Amino acid sequence: MALNISSKGLSGSIPPCIGNLSSITSLDLSNNAFLGKIPTELGHLGQISYLNLSINSLEGHIPDELSLCSKLKPTTSLPPDIGNRLPNLQSLILSMTHLSGPIPSSLANMSKLEMIYLVATGLTGVVPSFGLLPNLRDLDLAYNHLEAGDWSFLSSLANCTQLKKQNKIYGIIPSEIGNLRSLTILYMDNNLFSGHIPPSIGNLSNLQILSFALNDLFGEIPDYIGNLAQLIEFHIDGNNFSGSIPSSLWHWKHLEKLDISDNSFFGYIPPAVGNLSSIRDLIFARNNFFGHIPSTVGNLSSLSILSFAQNNLFGHIPELVGNLVKLTNLFLHGNSFSGSIP
Template sequence: MSSVTYLSLAVNNFVGELPFDIGYTLPSIQTFILQQNKVGGKIPASLANATNFLSINLGANAFYGTIPSFGSLSNLEELILASNQLEAGDWSFLSSLANCTQLQVLSLGTNMMQGNLPSSVGRLANSLRALVLHANKMSGSIPPELGNLTNLSFLRMEQNLFAGDLPNAIGNLANLSSVDLSQNRLSGQIPRWIGKLRQLTKLSLQDNNFSGPIPRELGDCQSLITLDLSCNALSESIPRELFFLDSLSAGLDLSHNQLSRQIPQEIGGLINIGPLNFPTTAFPVAFQLL
């Protein structure tokens, strides 16, 4: 069926493997959705022959092996390969995606990609809005080249093994609205440039090794709905600037840190807060006994 442009087979119980020549037999295909089945095997390299592709969604299946090159798909806007058993290999597939100049969504979370995230991530299209890399086994430091993706608004890199400081270049990503870097091994202080991310609605940095004070500049993120800094080694007092964030409605969690002194009276400014979790060391002794 060489004229087919849209094919969706999502949310079924299909098993087996994709035909090795699928990119040749469906040369006009633009959208292929196979999400949430039980299809396995390797992703056919022939998919790259169908050069009209706009969207490929193979998420939530049982594909394994390395990800093939998709660099010939210059019009590709969306590539979703999350929740499989895919490996990064030498990461050449990531370099090839630099040729996909219309790419907006790249989702590779919950796979088996190991090793350092290469600097080539910074050569992805400037049109990229969502980068999803969570629940892999990526390690090393977060490459500063990530700061080249200036239109990025959605970033998920939690549940990996990233270590070291947050690169200053991330402060260039002024369009970020949701950032999840939780459950890694990141360390150092939470940088003051975090306050430059004025579009943030969600910031999740819990379960890392951050230390030092909570930056007062977080008070400049006036759109924050969720802020989770729990399970780190943050110290000193809670900056009163946090309590002027009346946008916080989905939760503020500062528990399991080394914060001290009493909670400022300005806590009353959290007029829309839902879940609220503080370390017990931040409360007066009399409050703890109630």
């Protein structure tokens, strides 16, 4: 049994007697002018599997009694005109909800928006342009099923400090990303990006966390990455990078986490690795590094995780590694070390 009275111009409160419709399986009251609170009597609808109360003027809390509707499937889409209806909204936070469909392009009309959090919602389709949102600081679209659209809007997000797009977006990383000079956190991991890291990344001098992990990026790490002197975390694991590590990287005094595992880097691990005085996690596993572990690793007194596993290293494990009293995880297997364990 279904009742659909959507878009009928109805007003007033939703009558409590609606809870008497004990056999109803679908109820659609959307796009009317209902106001007041959601009646607790809706919890009596034990057979209902679809309930739509969107685009009304309801207020208050969602009643706990709705949890009694065990067959109810919480899934819906964002109204296409949400941006026109809520032009003064400053924060849109709908993470971990059960949404479907695309992100409405009308969000671009919410010129006062400062935060958009749509994490793990189930949204699909192309990411719309947010270029008309000059106040946007945080944009988090992670863990959905979104696709890349026109990235040029990134040039307009001058105040953006956090950008997270962990989807299955493919293509190259847009050079416009270098215009986000206020950015402190950039998560672009777990996508299908290919190509090189764009030179414009070197413009992001305020970055503290940068992750391009689990993509299809390749080539060498560019020298200009050393311009990111404020970095605390750098993750590029699970790509196809090769070559040696640029010397500019060893000057990151604030770096605490460095993960370059599962790539094709080669060459010696230089003694300059000992300059990373704040490092806690140092993960170089599953590359093609060869030679000895430099003794300067023993100077990294804050190390908690050290992994050089599955490379082509040989020789003795430095005695000073035994002085790393904060070390909780040490992975050196898959190499050709000799001698005793310090």
